[in-house]
Amino acid sequence: MEIREEVRKVKAAAPQMAALSETQRNQALQAVSDALAARKEEIFAANEEDRRQAEKEGIAAPVLKRLKFDEGKLHDVTEGIRDLIGLKDPLRQTQLARELDEGLTLYRVTCPIGVIGVIFEARPDALVQISALCIKSGNCVILKGGSEALRTNKILFQIIQKAALEAGLPEHSMLLLEARSEISELLDCYGYVDLLIPRGSNQFVQYIMNHTRIPVMGHADGICHIYVDKEADLKKAIPVILDAKTQYVSACNAVETLLIHRAIAEKFLPELAKELKAHGVELKGTREVQELTGCVEATEEDNRKEYLDYIVSAKIVDSIQEAIDHINTYGSHHTDCILTEDSGAAEEFMMLVDSAGVYQNCSTRFADGYRYGFGAEVGISTGKLHARGPVGLEGLVSYKYKLFGNGHVVGDYASGKRTFHFKDL
Template sequence: MDIKQMCINASDAAIRMAALDTETKNNALARIALALLENKDKIIEANNADLKRSEEEKLASPLLKRLKFDEKKINDVVEGIKSLIGLVDPVGKTMLSTMLDDGLELYKVTCPIGIIGIIFESRPDALVQISTLCLKSGNSVLLKGGREAKETNRVLADIIEEASVAAGLPKGWINLLESREDVNEMLKMDKYIDLIIPRGSNEFVRYIMDNSKIPVMGHADGICHVYVDKEADLDMAIKVAVDSKTQYVAVCNAAETLLVNEAIAEKFLPALKAEFDKKNVEIFGDEGTQKIIESKPASEADWATEYLDYTISIKIVADVDEAIKHINTYGSGHTDSIITSNKENALKFMNLVDSGNVFWNASTRFCDGYRYGFGAEVGISTSKLHARGPVGLDGLTSYKYKLIGDGHIVDDYATKKKSFKHIKINKSIE
């Protein structure tokens, strides 16, 4: 099937998706969860084929970690689906209700975006999370995963489509793209596609933006920072820094740069290095860091590098202001954390760091749709329009204004026969 026909089918399906009731959507999600468990051997077989081929092609170790989709990860995505079922339906919520005049009522009501094109990396679990979020929010979706996961993605897409259609969803709501040519064709489908969400590097997101008229919700690099303030609890700082860097290195919310206040650097850095050594973390440090602990010299490029590996850059700074300036210069607007007992410094950091997620005394790894209680996420948006941070159900909806009258005409108000009352009412549309 060519991409245009795929978009036409998705458009037809989107109209029906928008009208689905919560029970139908939740039943479809439950069937998908069950089907994934029933077909786990088939999924793992396909994933092993992807892993074998990718190892032969010398795929980088961090990408191989993302690609692996074993029984544990299948169970994890199933738990995510169960959590999603329990969330409030984001469609049909009344955001505003106003009585413009007697018998004339205005409602602002959430609705699906329509058709969403999502391009994501070599993580098969992302396909499940993204498609089920689109289902719950009533959207049709075009999915393009990494080439490395093509066999796994085919199996997963087929399972999800079969289970959801059996539950009453329209055919064509979920579609799988497999080649770069498919993506280039998709970028031309502005007549049909309402939003594109690319997950990847700044350069990749920029390419998508430059080559399509379709609105893009961009997810930039995950260059995340932890700043250890002079008034930090050092034991806490070590625990948070180690977790931010090493809990799972091949993800966009792992810390890539550590900023350390000069007042505590001599005491803190040796203790931190001892913990990093246990995890085999390679350190690139500025001149001040190299004088205190053994580390490789950090270059200008290191401050703007997303390692996605057991590697971190460390810089000593004078104060919270220098830390903020560094983050706003080199960061990607993703997630940044301050470790301190000083509330004034913490609030300054959280107010002035220009990122979608700013934390105080917490690991950067908490930036996640599931951990935020969103069920899952389609990605992390570093945009400031529509949605920012982890994009869950609410980020996949728009809204429309619904006006209910009784033969009302504008001329009555233009000629002063009637006047507007504009009274807020606590009422949902019937």
């Protein structure tokens, strides 16, 4: 496949995609949901092949877990599509209406970004979520999933593309890349791709950023922290930590580092260690934590480690400021939580921790587009421009300025013949 030519076709389809009505886009989403349910056995069979091959190749357990696409995953993605259909149309929303002068009126109106390329990990459900979000937001999409999910991604894409085209989406509004070598070709498609969203390791995301002129949005690592404050309710703390670590251990929003205030460490850490062990979680800790729990030693490298496994590191801190400094130094600016009943401490933590998500008394696993009511997400952005946190519909639209006049010319204002009065409508 000549990638540049195929991407050019996607770019040419973008204005047609942007012009579709909300009704047309929602009908396409419904058709996709129905088609996925109708052909689920084909999807499950392809996924079984992918998983058998991955196991044969000795793929790590967290990757195998992400790779699985079963009835539960199918239910989740179709529910997500149903939620998307019910969400307000993100397009053609007027964000600003201003009369500059009599008969000269300015509007800022939302529109699609255009062509979005998403390179994602071996998670077939991500392909469905990304495709659905792009349909709802009027964007064309180029998809490249992890090679471990090659068969599952292929059948999912075929089903989604066929249903969407039959429902009236433009030809070439979706493209699936299959070979890893095609990523390099995609990175050279500046001018045809409006935004790239890479999902994966820090090394991979940095590679993408350093090898393309296309704007890039996304996150690398998910090094999430929970700080247990001296005013924490310890009965709440352990269930929250267990959920954040074990509910879905290979997710980017699973907690990786625990920071425990010294005032409660002696009482809290032994009980926490006992519960973590009971749930199959290996605890690593500084020398102080080891003395209280008998856990495995943690090194400096553990401060920067995204385990994606049943492992968590712990450190004792003397103050909330030390916890904040640790998070801002070693964290990935993804999602970090304070467990405390002190509203002042929570406010300080949320103000000073420089992350896309800052929580009080709840699991970091809530950092998710579906759980935020966005329908789904194309990824988590830890940057600060355009979109931050779970990127749902709002993060997939831009805007344009529409100016309506009646023969107005700038010269009249430059000469003083006319003046602006800037009246918001």
